[in-house]
Amino acid sequence: MVSCCPCFNSDDLHDDYIPLPMSPTSAAANGRALPDQYELLLVSKQSQSPVNLLLLDEGLVVTRRKKNALGQVAASLSISKASSSCIKTFPYLQVLSARSTRSSPEATATRVSIAAVYSKGGTGPAKLFQLEGDVHEVGHDREERERGSCRVEWWCEELMRRAYDGVKPNRRLRVLLNPIGGKGKAKQLWETDISPVLRAAACVVKVEHTGPSSSPSNATNLARTHDFTAYDALVTVSGDGIVHEVLNGLACRPDGLAALRSTPIIPIPAGSGNALQVNLEGPQRANDCVWAALAAIKGTPVALDLCSITQKDKRYYSFLSQAFGLMADLDLGTEHLRWMGDTRFTVGYVQGALTRRTYPVELAVKIAPNGTDKAFLAKSYNDALARPPPPIDDQSGAGDALPELQFGTAEDELPEEARGRVHQDLPERLEEGWHTLKTDVQFVYGGKLPFVAKDVKLFPPASGNDGLIDLAIVGPISRMDALSGMDGAATGQIFHNSNTRYYRCSSYRLTPLTPKGYVSIDGESVPHEPFQVEVHKALARCLALKGSFWGKQISMH
Numbered sequence: 416m417v418s419c420c421p422c423f424n425s426d427d428l429h430d431d432y433i434p435l436p437m438s439p440t441s442a443a444a445n446g447r448a449l450p451d452q453y454e455l456l457l458v459s460k461q462s463q464s465p466v467n468l469l470l471l472d473e474g475l476v477v478t479r480r481k482k483n484a485l486g487q488v489a490a491s492l493s494i495s496k497a498s499s500s501c502i503k504t505f506p507y508l509q510v511l512s513a514r515s516t517r518s519s520p521e522a523t524a525t526r527v528s529i530a531a532v533y534s535k536g537g538t539g540p541a542k543l544f545q546l547e548g549d550v551h552e553v554g555h556d557r558e559e560r561e562r563g564s565c566r567v568e569w570w571c572e573e574l575m576r577r578a579y580d581g582v583k584p585n586r587r588l589r590v591l592l593n594p595i596g597g598k599g600k601a602k603q604l605w606e607t608d609i610s611p612v613l614r615a616a617a618c619v620v621k622v623e624h625t626g627p628s629s630s631p632s633n634a635t636n637l638a639r640t641h642d643f644t645a646y647d648a649l650v651t652v653s654g655d656g657i658v659h660e661v662l663n664g665l666a667c668r669p670d671g672l673a674a675l676r677s678t679p680i681i682p683i684p685a686g687s688g689n690a691l692q693v694n695l696e697g698p699q700r701a702n703d704c705v706w707a708a709l710a711a712i713k714g715t716p717v718a719l720d721l722c723s724i725t726q727k728d729k730r731y732y733s734f735l736s737q738a739f740g741l742m743a744d745l746d747l748g749t750e751h752l753r754w755m756g757d758t759r760f761t762v763g764y765v766q767g768a769l770t771r772r773t774y775p776v777e778l779a780v781k782i783a784p785n786g787t788d789k790a791f792l793a794k795s796y797n798d799a800l801a802r803p804p805p806p807i808d809d810q811s812g813a814g815d816a817l818p819e820l821q822f823g824t825a826e827d828e829l830p831e832e833a834r835g836r837v838h839q840d841l842p843e844r845l846e847e848g849w850h851t852l853k854t855d856v857q858f859v860y861g862g863k864l865p866f867v868a869k870d871v872k873l874f875p876p877a878s879g880n881d882g883l884i885d886l887a888i889v890g891p892i893s894r895m896d897a898l899s900g901m902d903g904a905a906t907g908q909i910f911h912n913s914n915t916r917y918y919r920c921s922s923y924r925l926t927p928l929t930p931k932g933y934v935s936i937d938g939e940s941v942p943h944e945p946f947q948v949e950v951h952k953a954l955a956r957c958l959a960l961k962g963s964f965w966g967k968q969i970s971m972h
C-alpha cells in the first residue's frame with residue numbers, strides 16, 4: 416500500500432490505492448514524440464474481443480475491432496471509420512484512470528486498465544465502466560517490444576493528462592455518510608455506486624458516519640473541527656439536511672470565513688431532499704450518485720451565498736430556503752410519511768390545498784432594484800447563463816471571521832424607514848428600500864437556488880451567488896388554483912403564475928401572526944417565531960462538474 420499523504424493512516428485509504436501516474440518526467444513521456452494516431456488495440460480481458468481505443472477531440476472512444484487486426488498497435492484506422500463503428504465515447508471529464516503494467520521485460524503484452532463514467536447520450540444514468548486487457552507487442556526482439564510497451568505507457572499518460580487537465584488527481588476526500596438518510600439506503604449506495612467510482616479514480620478517502628443532532632458526532636460538530644488543510648473536498652452522502660449542518664458547523668468557527676472558502680462541499684444524493692445536487696447538476700441527476708461521485712473527483716469550485724437567519728438570540732446559516740405556511744407544513748408536517756420518500760411532499764401539498772388553510776403574516780422586505788419585475792429577472796438570468804461564470808473572489812472580507820450582521824442579533828428592530836409603513840399590498844413598481852406587507856398567505860418561500868426539490872423549481876431566475884435572495888409569496892387561492900398551482904412546478908411554472916408575487920431582495924423579516932405552525936430553514940424545523948434573513952455573498956463553496964450551477968433559459972410567456 417502506498418500513501419502519498421502523511422496526514423492519513425493506512426485505514427483511511429482504499430486497499431488498492433495507488434497514486435495515478437501523472438508525473439510529467441516519467442520515463443515514457445520524457446523526450447518521446449507523440450504517436451501519429453492516439454490509438455491502441457486492446458484485447459479485452461472480459462470479452463476476449465479486440466477493441467480500439469482512440470484519443471479524439473471529443474474524448475476517449477472505444478470501438479470494436481475485427482479479430483484479424485489482432486496484434487497491431489494500429490496506426491491506420493481513420494477517424495471517420497472509427498465513429499461509424501463506435502461503441503462508446505467518454506468525454507475526458509468522465510475518464511477516471513488509465514494504467515499500464517508489464518509483467519516482465521520478456522512479456523509480449525502490456526496490460527492496460529481503464530476506468531471511466533459512462534452516461535448514455537450524455538444524460539442517461541451514470542455507470543462505472545471498467546476495461547482491462549492486453550496490448551500485444553509485435554516486435555521480434557526484446558528491444559522492439561520494450562519500445563512498444565513504452566508507447567502504451569505513454570498512451571496511458573496522455574489519456575491521464577487529458578482526463579485531469581486543470582484538475583488535481585488523487586483528491587483527498589472526507590466523506591460524511593448519514594446511515595439513516597432518505598430511506599436508509601445511503602450505506603448500500605456507498606458500497607455499490609459511490610465507493611467503486613472513487614476507488615477507480617484512486618481518491619484518498621476517509622469515511623465517517625454522522626450521528627443524530629443530539630450526538631457528539633452530528634455533522635455540525637464534525638464540521639466544526641474539520642481540518643480543511645488535510646482534504647480537497649468534503650463529501651456528504653445524505654440529503655440537504657447534512658449539508659445544512661456542515662455549513663453551520665463551518666460557519667460558526669472562529670475561522671469561519673477561511674473554513675467555508677477552503678471546504679468545497681459535494682453532495683451525493685442519498686436523502687429524501689437532494690436539492691443542492693439538482694441545482695448543481697440538473698434534475699436528471701437528482702438521484703445519480705455515480706455522477707455526483709464524478710463531481711467529487713473532477714468538479715470545479717462554485718461560489719455559494721449563505722443567508723444569516725436570526726431568530727431571538729440564535730443565528731442559523733441557510734443555503735437553500737426558508738419556508739412558512741403550507742410549504743413548511745408539507746415538509747415538516749409530513750414526517751410520519753417519511754417512508755414515501757419525495758412523494759410525501761406532494762401528499763402534503765394536496766392535503767393543504769384541499770383544506771385551503773391560510774396563514775396571517777407580516778413581512779418587511781428590502782427589495783433590490785427591479786426586484787419585482789419578473790421579465791427583468793428572467794432576462795438577467797438568461798444573460799448570465801450565456802456568459803462564462805465569473806471567477807471566484809477569495810480575497811474580499813477581512814480576516815477569518817464571517818461578515819457582521821446588518822440587522823444585528825436578537826430582536827432588533829427594523830431599520831427606521833421600514834417602520835410604520837404597513838400596506839395591505841405592495842404597489843406594482845417599487846423603489847429600492849424597505850417595504851412592509853401584512854396579509855394572509857398560503858405560503859411564503861425564500862430561496863437562494865432555483866430548485867427547492869427535484870420536481871419543484873420555485874425560483875427559476877435565482878442565482879446562487881448574486882448576494883440577493885428571491886421571495887415567492889402566494890396568497891389565499893381557490894382549491895382549484897392551489898391544485899393546478901403545482902402544474903409545471905418542475906419546470907418553473909409557479910414563477911409565471913399571476914398568483915405568485917415574486918420579489919428579489921437583500922434582506923427580509925417575517926413575523927408569523929398565529930401562535931402555532933412551522934418554519935423550515937433548509938428543510939430543518941426552527942421555532943415558529945419572527946425571523947430575519949440577510950445574504951452574504953459567495954461565502955461557501957460547492958463542486959460542480961461544469962464549474963457553475965446547472966441552468967436553463969427561462970422563456971417568458
Ligand SMILES: Nc1ncnc2c1ncn2[C@@H]1O[C@H](COP(=O)(O)OP(=O)(O)OP(=O)(O)O)[C@@H](O)[C@H]1O
Nearest residue numbers: 593596597625626627628653654656657686687688
Ligand atoms: N446516525 C444518525 N441517526 C439518526 N439521525 C441522523 C443520523 N445522522 C444524521 N441524522 C439526522 O438526519 C438529518 C439529515 O438527514 P439528511 O440530510 O441525510 O436527509 P434529508 O433529506 O435532509 O432528510 P431525510 O432524508 O432525513 O428526510 C438530520 O436531522 C440529522 O441530524
